[in-house]
Amino acid sequence: MTYCLAAQVKSGLVFTSDSRTNAGIDQVSTYSKMHTFGREGDRQFVLLSAGNLATTQGVVARLQRDIREGWESSLFTVSDMHVAADYVGAISRDQQTRLTGGGTTFEASFILGGQIGNDPPAIMLIYPEGNHISASDTTPYLQIGESKYGKPILDRIINADTSLEQAALCALVSMDSTMRSNVTVGPPIDLVIYRAGSLRAGEHVRLNHDSPYLRELKKSWENGLAEAFRKLPPLNLAGAGEHLREVSTVSH
Amino acid sequence: MTYCLAAQVKSGLVFTSDSRTNAGIDQVSTYSKMHTFGREGDRQFVLLSAGNLATTQGVVARLQRDIREGWESSLFTVSDMHVAADYVGAISRDQQTRLTGGGTTFEASFILGGQIGNDPPAIMLIYPEGNHISASDTTPYLQIGESKYGKPILDRIINADTSLEQAALCALVSMDSTMRSNVTVGPPIDLVIYRAGSLRAGEHVRLNHDSPYLRELKKSWENGLAEAFRKLPPLNLAGAGEHLREVSTVSH
Incomplete structure (x- = not known):
């Protein structure tokens, strides 16, 4: 399995992901599920991935190639974050449908976050079907x-007013x-902290088990x-609610 | 959905369950998912149920009937908790297979806990297939x-040495x-606290939202x-791990 999380607060974006990949219990490997793409002063993206590893690697390779070869559609040409998410969703669909096999599922989900020019930073969840939703203040x-x-x-x-540092702490606790x-x-664990408006690659730290x-x-x-648990009000059943005496007890 | 939980500590058993039942978002009802059965000085049981409501109600009705009519196999005749779980599992299987319909699933899971005579208290999870597992010290x-x-x-x-009161508190926090x-x-929320060796119905409280x-x-x-969150060590990325500079960033 995988756990990836992105949070969007007023001061920026936080991303975290684990690195465990398994195909059966005796085939456990370590792969980062976080990829970053960016051009300083213009745009920055972080992509988190979950699901079939061949699909997610295929998608990342395509994203990188489209940038490298200067294709008309790439993360470096998309006009806004929604177009970026649609573009990644289309590539994901394309990768999944290439792979056909008896009953095996090649699905993958992504979180794409980042900022393009003067637009506000945003995070989007891209479903295996290729469509996406974005986070909101609530x-x-x-x-x-x-x-x-x-x-x-x-x-x-976490809420919109949480500081970037607190959001990062909360993300680490959630991961833990x-x-x-x-x-x-x-x-x-990969952690990236992106400051709103910086348009520079976020601070990226990889935390090992040790x-x-x-x-x-x-x-x-x-x-x-x-x-917190020790400080809980002691169990007070007398004042807690309705006391039931052997409601459904059958005695004979 | 449903959430039911049973915990087994040295001093006894704790059970908790919610009461929300839904069949589609506009058909939400309240049903207790906890049923108790017992004969003071001899045996006590608590049954928690999840899954198809018709199945779980059918199972409970059968358990009650078998006791009431003095059937050879009933919760009042089973010799130990494993036999009790097998008996409930068989009735559950029977109820599920009676109900056949296009693609609908009538599955149900149960937790059966309690104590029979001088045996130690025990809790068991009964799968839709009718088999079961029991909890352990670990x-x-x-x-x-x-x-x-x-x-x-x-x-x-929670561990085996947690007090019954603390286990009940923890169960309520988990439910919350x-x-x-x-x-x-x-x-x-239904909460039952059963004291090991008492062979009397546990204390049963129903906590409403208010x-x-x-x-x-x-x-x-x-x-x-x-x-606890405020007291966390401040985010210290410098000493946290390996710093990555734009690992997968493609710039051109």
């Missing part, structure tokens, strides 16, 4: 892959919760959760 | 339905996280999480 994050374990913390912490609950999501900072973060979060 | 909880949102907190807090992230899981205790618990947990 839903300031998008996830692909194994998204449920890491969602509660996002729902509680996911890795803890699902062994098929694993390090290294990253001292990641260890400190995990430990601090674990301690914080344990403390 | 995996002291079982979930059915929408299980992922509420799993991280269980993984961090799930309800927050998935609107198809909703109150009232339960003052539930509100206090939610607020305390939200504050605790926010505080």
Whole structure:
């Protein structure tokens, strides 16, 4: 499996992804699921991918080729983020339909985020079908892959006014919760922080399992959760609700 | 959807379930997914159910009838918890195969927990296929339905030595996280606390959305999480890991 997450706050964008790829339990590999594309002062993109590795690698190769060979349609020519997402979606559809095999699915999902010129930064989720949705002020994050374990913390912490640093911290905590609950999501973790309006490649850090900072973060979060748990109001069943005496109990 | 959870600690068992049932977004109802059966001093059971409502109601009706009519096989005659789980699994299979319809699935899953005589208390997850697994010291909880949102907190807090009260608190927090992230899981919440060796019906409380205790618990947990988040070590990318400069950036 995979877990990728992008968050959009007023001051910029945060992206994080894991690196575990598996095709059966004895074929586990490490591949980055994050690719960046950009031209300083003009536009910057980060692409996160989940799904069939052949499809996602094929899509990334096409995106790179279209730029390198100066094709009419490429991430360097698209006029806005929606056109960019449509373009990636079309390439993804094309890659998937090339690959036909008995019952195997070659689906892939993507998150494309970035900024073009004076447009505001944006993040989009591109479905296997090629269509896409964008994040909004009320839903300031998008996830692909194994998204449920890491969602509660996002729902509680991230909103449009969250600082870029806090959003990045929250993304790392969300990733940590996911890795803890699902062994098929694993390090290294890629993290990119893109500052709105900079049009320069974001800060990109790869955190390994033995990253001292990641260890400190995990430990601090674990301690914080344990403390939050200790501080909960003691179980007070008397005042909690309706008390039922053996509702459906059958005695004879 | 549904979220049901049972935890097994040394001092007893904890069960919790939500009450939202839906068949399409405009047909949302409230049904308890928790049923209790027992004979004081002899045996006690709690059954949690997820899946097709007609199937789960059919299973519960059969379990009740078999007890009421004194059938040879019933929850009041089974010799141990594994036999009890097999018996419920067989009835579940039977109910599912009676119902045949074009493409519709009538599957249901159950968690059966309880204690028979001098045997230790146990909890079992009964799959739609009728077979079952039991919890263990290393995996002291079982979930059915929408299980992922509420799993991280269980993984961090519950172990065999957790007190019954703490396990119940943790179950409520797990339920709260799930309800927050998935609107198809909703109150009232049933909670049963069964003390090991008591062979008496556990304490059964139904918490509504407006339960003052539930509100206090939610607020305390939200504050605790926010505080845990504030106390995280500040983002320190310099010491976090390998810094990548525009790895896959194509510039031309």
